[in-house]
Amino acid sequence: MNTVLAIDDKYDNLVVLRAMLRMLMPECVMLEALSGEEGIRIAKEKLPDTILLDILMPGMDGFETARRLKADPDTASIPVILLTAVENSAMNRTLGLKAGADAFLSKPIEEDELVAQLRAMLRIRASEAERRDRMDRLEELVALRTKELRETADQLALALDQTISVLANTVETKDPYTAGHQVRCAALALAIAHEMRLPADQLRGIHTAARIHDIGKIKIPSEILSKPGRITPLEFSLIKEHPMVGESIVSPITFPWPVAKIIAQHHERLDGTGYPEGLTGDVILLEARIIAVADVVEAISSYRPYRPALGVEAALAEIEGNMGTKYEPDVVKACASQIREGRFRFDD
Template identity: 50%
Template sequence: MKKSPDKPLDAGKLRLRAEERLQRRRPARAAQPTPIDAARLVHELQVHQIELEMQNEELQQERARVEVLAARYTELYDFAPVGYFSLDREGVIRQANLRGARLLGLDRSNLMQQRFGLFVAESDRPAFSAFLQKEFAGAGAQSCELGLCKGGDASMWVRIEATASEDGQECRAVVLDLSERRQAEAQARAAVVETQRLLALSERSRRALLSAAEDQEAATRALRDSEQRFRGLVEQSLTGIYISQDGAFLYANPRLEEVLGYRPGELVGVRADDIVIAEDLPIMQAKREALRAGATTSNYEVRARRKDGAIIELGVQGRVLESRGVKTTIGMAQDITEKKRAEEEIQRHIARLKAAFAGTVDVTMRMSEMRDPYTAGHERRVSEIAAAIGAELGLEAQATEGLRVAGQLHDVGKIAVPAEILAKPGKLSAIELRLIREHPQAGYDVLAGVEFPWPVAQVALQHHERMDGSGYPQGLKGEAILLEARIMAVADVVEAMSSHRPYRPGLGIGKALAEIERGRGTAYDPAVADACLKLFREKEYALPA
């Protein structure tokens, strides 16, 4: 398309060009002589007509250019893979693109004039308010990560990056959905925009150009201003932005060039396959095939090689647009190398904490066993039996792990019972029996101050309760007893009856299972009892050594 001039043609030059065109149109043979005045008038009319034709040609060219630019800006803004918002000082939404409306679960028309904070998870609203105040206080570009409530559903994790407008009355924000990588917490950074207002300005400019020729200059100036601002928005973004077609870059903003170590313009024509390392190519190619099969968006992480040979981690989000039968991908790519390192360090730290926790539980269990050497290994065996019963009942791995921990600590209250009573070979007196029966409460008192992710203290308190209320120390019945405590009660009886005690030899697994079968539905939870019997009798589960 021809580039339109910055201002209308000079009147003198336009007349000279019109004169030349008129001379070319005149026939070779001169017309019959006419009066001089009439001839001059005809000549002037013809020249003026040609001037009007030439002006109309220029207007049509400018009009076509405006329509192409407006369509391009609309596609880039509304179909971007991130949400764009403009917020005022009170956090009220003034503008939003289609992606932003989808993130919040409402039509765009219903979002306007609503406070953005209403969509923020309640626990994160103070952080969002502080973030907004800091932005309007002139602290420069700000970013935060928080949860959003989508249409009243459960929260999704997003990253917001914003900056205040030049007049300080609006905050332009980019919202990036991080829900697929929520376990990693900190995610992508986004660019700050005011694209909706700029597109509206472009639309008004286009209509002005179409409505009257005399508005051409003003509309063209406004359009150029809009284009310059939009280009500044993309090229000054803190997030890498690209446009690709058939796997090759058509455009890459300065941030993406910086991330990959290329000079301005060098990425154009480069294929993504030549940047992503060979081991991760299947990941990208699978996402590409999904897009060809009809998917409209893709999110993935790959390792890429910078121009200088360094390997970095990239988080990529893309969206496919189709214009005039041609499919183009618009996407964002961000360097997540440090984030991945932080995630790996967090996982190592969690593993160390788990090991320390397991060691602490083991030490506590061994201290309890030292008080009662005749029952050494009882807590460990009960924990294994309880975990096996829990798995047989279909409990999740996290719950069975809780049973294992609770089993190791269920008799910790025996540290409050004199060792001579625990090791007494004969029958216990009433006072001694009462002291023994106080160990569930003592165990609860020891464990209640520890913040476990499972009801360990309650299991210690309730593992001698029975379904018919005949247990101790509270005489609880039925569903009032925790499921974990009901499982622990069965595991405790099976292990205790099968093993040796100071006052009797071991009775064996047969008599232990017979006791569970006898007390099914009265002393013991029927579902738990059935799971235990099936485990030993049908699946040939053996007592832990």
């Protein structure tokens, strides 16, 4: 049974919402609050699946209530739909997004839109619960494996590989449109490193980091990752956080290689135009420079929700056209050699 918390200072509005939900979504239980303070208290106690929040309330308005809900770890993941009788302007939406709102509804509320928004938020909530459950299981698995690692070197190698597989699978279940991207990127990064005749231990570090380089995407809403159209600047700013998120996820795991740093730097570019820190030149780890090229080539070559696959020649044109500015020349040459001479091809 799903629970929806409605927060509105007007009791009549709550009566209307209660009647609409009883008729349109009988599977939902509605909780009620007549102020932001009461709503926050109920949200912390009951942990509803979605919150309907009026903006115009005396004392603590909807924006401040949303901010406090999103700042509290106990309630931060609960989707918030802002309700307003004020014109649903770009300014209101911007203020709402800054406060942490997930969606908006204008009064008077249309039945179809209410149901559609609530069902969308309930799906997000369910997805978040599943993700948290996966992360809890992952943390338990990592803890178990870490204990086993102390026993023998053989167990260390096996458990580490299993942990990498779990991490890799976690992000790909979150983003089905790029399922297999990390595997294909890792295969190309390894081929490039072989072409450059890097030491065996460094090869293993590159392959390991490439297999989980996008692990930080588990923090990005699925609706953004799989969005078929152009993303907004706000959405892109969220996407740009994934290297640092990935670094924070992986940092507690002890690797024989600088995996967390490689993940943090895989979107950096030689000329400083990359992210998240705008690093330049040799400040960027060689391993990250290799994965950067493999990542771009695989992404351009493959299908994405917002465009068809462009093919490997388009990918090579991108890295060769920006060789020495964005991409490491030796890495680009090794990649092009592997592909053009037939020593590497992506698996279907």
